[in-house]
Amino acid sequence: MPLGEFDLIARYFARPARRALLGVGDDCALLAPAAGMQLATSCDMLVEGRHFLSTVAPDRLGHKALAVNLSDLAACGAAPLAFTLALSMPRAEEAWLDGFSRGLFALADAHGCELVGGDTTQGPLCICISVFGEVPAAQALLRSGARAGDDLYVSGTLGDARLALEAFRGTLDLTGDALTTARAAMELPQPRVALGIALRGVATSAIDVSDGLLGDLAHLLRLSGVGARLEVDALPRSATLAAQAPAVQRECTLAGGDDYELLFTAPPGRADAVQAAAVAGGVAATRIGRVEAEAGLRLFDAEGRALPNTWGSFDHFRP
Amino acid sequence: MPLGEFDLIARYFARPARRALLGVGDDCALLAPAAGMQLATSCDMLVEGRHFLSTVAPDRLGHKALAVNLSDLAACGAAPLAFTLALSMPRAEEAWLDGFSRGLFALADAHGCELVGGDTTQGPLCICISVFGEVPAAQALLRSGARAGDDLYVSGTLGDARLALEAFRGTLDLTGDALTTARAAMELPQPRVALGIALRGVATSAIDVSDGLLGDLAHLLRLSGVGARLEVDALPRSATLAAQAPAVQRECTLAGGDDYELLFTAPPGRADAVQAAAVAGGVAATRIGRVEAEAGLRLFDAEGRALPNTWGSFDHFRP
Numbered sequence: 100m101p102l103g104e105f106d107l108i109a110r111y112f113a114r115p116a117r118r119a120l121l122g123v124g125d126d127c128a129l130l131a132p133a134a135g136m137q138l139a140t141s142c143d144m145l146v147e148g149r150h151f152l153s154t155v156a157p158d159r160l161g162h163k164a165l166a167v168n169l170s171d172l173a174a175c176g177a178a179p180l181a182f183t184l185a186l187s188m189p190r191a192e193e194a195w196l197d198g199f200s201r202g203l204f205a206l207a208d209a210h211g212c213e214l215v216g217g218d219t220t221q222g223p224l225c226i227c228i229s230v231f232g233e234v235p236a237a238q239a240l241l242r243s244g245a246r247a248g249d250d251l252y253v254s255g256t257l258g259d260a261r262l263a264l265e266a267f268r269g270t271l272d273l274t275g276d277a278l279t280t281a282r283a284a285m286e287l288p289q290p291r292v293a294l295g296i297a298l299r300g301v302a303t304s305a306i307d308v309s310d311g312l313l314g315d316l317a318h319l320l321r322l323s324g325v326g327a328r329l330e331v332d333a334l335p336r337s338a339t340l341a342a343q344a345p346a347v348q349r350e351c352t353l354a355g356g357d358d359y360e361l362l363f364t365a366p367p368g369r370a371d372a373v374q375a376a377a378v379a380g381g382v383a384a385t386r387i388g389r390v391e392a393e394a395g396l397r398l399f400d401a402e403g404r405a406l407p408n409t410w411g412s413f414d415h416f417r418p
Numbered sequence: 419m420p421l422g423e424f425d426l427i428a429r430y431f432a433r434p435a436r437r438a439l440l441g442v443g444d445d446c447a448l449l450a451p452a453a454g455m456q457l458a459t460s461c462d463m464l465v466e467g468r469h470f471l472s473t474v475a476p477d478r479l480g481h482k483a484l485a486v487n488l489s490d491l492a493a494c495g496a497a498p499l500a501f502t503l504a505l506s507m508p509r510a511e512e513a514w515l516d517g518f519s520r521g522l523f524a525l526a527d528a529h530g531c532e533l534v535g536g537d538t539t540q541g542p543l544c545i546c547i548s549v550f551g552e553v554p555a556a557q558a559l560l561r562s563g564a565r566a567g568d569d570l571y572v573s574g575t576l577g578d579a580r581l582a583l584e585a586f587r588g589t590l591d592l593t594g595d596a597l598t599t600a601r602a603a604m605e606l607p608q609p610r611v612a613l614g615i616a617l618r619g620v621a622t623s624a625i626d627v628s629d630g631l632l633g634d635l636a637h638l639l640r641l642s643g644v645g646a647r648l649e650v651d652a653l654p655r656s657a658t659l660a661a662q663a664p665a666v667q668r669e670c671t672l673a674g675g676d677d678y679e680l681l682f683t684a685p686p687g688r689a690d691a692v693q694a695a696a697v698a699g700g701v702a703a704t705r706i707g708r709v710e711a712e713a714g715l716r717l718f719d720a721e722g723r724a725l726p727n728t729w730g731s732f733d734h735f736r737p
Contacts, residue, residue, distance in 0.1 A: 124641065126460060126561065126625060127496060130457045138448070138451070140535065141535060142504050142548055144544070175448075187463055222542070225465070225542070227463055241440070243444075307445055
């Protein structure tokens with residue numbers, strides 16, 4: 100007998116609520132942010148063929164579907180509380196559901212983020228997660244807070260996910276450990292939740308890098324009403340990416356996509372606090388430029404030469 | 419030039435936040451439930467061909483996508499606050515987006531529910547909305563509160579949406595005003611938000627009827643640990659449905675689906691309060707049976723004869 104909708108929820112997704120007042124199984128979930136806390140929420144939809152390849156292991160897909168949402172909480176400095184999962188899939192395949200739910204809950208448990216509700220339906224493979232976190236009143240990190248003179252930082256390294264994508268597309272050769280490393284960056288992004296929390300009161304603005312550094316930086320600068328100088332050769336990259344041709348390195352770090360690192364700003368006087376936050380967050384924070392009053396983005400190489408900005412940002416509705 | 423992702427958000431979906439602390443445009447939205455209030459949340463995903471026909475007018479689809487979510491808030495007695503929209507669509511068609519957003523915002527505005535975030539992507543037509551409401555602490559209507567001796571009620575009328583679906587499937591003839599009425603029930607369901615709020619402190623349990631009365635009643639009874647006696651011929655139906663063959667009437671009222679009425683219970687002593695809530699909610703509330711201690715559901719016709727339960731409930735993963 101095929102697995103029914105309510106059986107599959109019971110078997111793979113219903114777990115007792117621990118922190119939420121009411122979890123899976125009623126018309127709504129009930130959440131109560133602690134006194135003085137605001138509720139942060141974000142949602143992301145992942146569609147097969149667009150956000151992930153059909154060949155991805157289901158446990159990695161479960162991880163990534165939640166990770167991209169936790170990354171949005173991280174960019175606000177919010178601590179994860181709960182999430183809902185809406186899942187459309189062609190068939191209720193037990194092996195797939197087992198892997199997907201394992202990857203999903205492993206990451207959820209690591210961040211104390213519990214599943215409180217959702218929806219399952221038959222259709223094309225499509226995953227929509229809404230995540231909920233809490234942040235002390237007036238302490239959320241916003242995209243709009245960057246000020247001229249602030250330093251510009253990015254966490255971790257950039258470009259490995261794009262490198263893996265290009266390897267799968269066949270536009271470059273990548274084998275062995277290099278492919279394994281790049282593929283893990285694409286399929287198992289680590290949301291910078293601890294860093295985001297540690298940056299409360301330190302960073303003046305933040306955004307998560309999901310569409311490529313240049314595109315996401317442009318959002319931050321526009322919403323802050325400022326411009327910036329970006330040191331292109333200072334962008335942090337893995338040894339795997341650093342072994343590629345210079346043009347590949349620039350494409351992947353500047354316009355890679357799927358990085359899920361935090362791009363943020365802080366006054367120069369808070370440089371030590373930024374590094375302390377990075378230690379608390381368990382990830383490097385690299386200074387990559389400076390915010391300037393003049394609108395627009397200016398790129399420079401290691402020798403201080405201006406570079407033309409010829410890289411595009413990812414847009415789902417433009418070729 | 420095709421409409422880009424950020425242009426389409428700006429043109430059709432970005433509106434200034436009025437009640438939320440932070441709306442569309444940052445990594446997260448920020449919500450702050452009022453003091454003493456809990457946050458209720460629910461999400462529903464609608465997939466083309468599964469939840470709606472490709473021929474539906476986009477404004478009606480916008481209405482319905484939000485309505486089915488507001489119906490979940492109604493079933494909890496929660497007052498709407500905000501929602502997020504994740505939208506996957508094959509192309510960014512301006513005429514479609516214009517209609518969809520008009521229908522969506524007309525219903526949102528009618529309920530003071532503002533769009534605070536979301537996601538857009540290219541893919542199969544798939545709409546995922548998460549809705550947020552607030553309800554006073556410990557006053558949420560749950561599925562688990564029904565007690566033996568309670569009366570069983572349903573709001574409005576049942577079965578018209580299913581009648582329309584059968585007309586579109588060609589299994590019965592429906593024309594003129596009858597088709598228009600049934601089609602409106604299917605495409606423009608009215609979430610019973612005001613009724614849900616008015617039932618706080620009156621109803622002992624509630625659920626919204628989305629998969630068919632029998633299926634949703636079974637959930638409520640199971641979670642409450644009780645059974646019920648259901649008066650099949652007392653189920654409220656429109657004049658349109660009442661003009662159909664008796665077997666069609668029973669199928670549509672008992673196992674119709676897409677009704678979005680509230681099914682709820684209240685002690686017999688609160689019958690007047692139920693009717694006052696119905697007046698406040700602008701919709702009829704009809705007594706359709708009684709909760710009993712014995713598990714299971716027993717069906718009776720108008721003459722008091724027991725009927726076998728041969729109707730199935732909708733399951734997305736069973737044929």
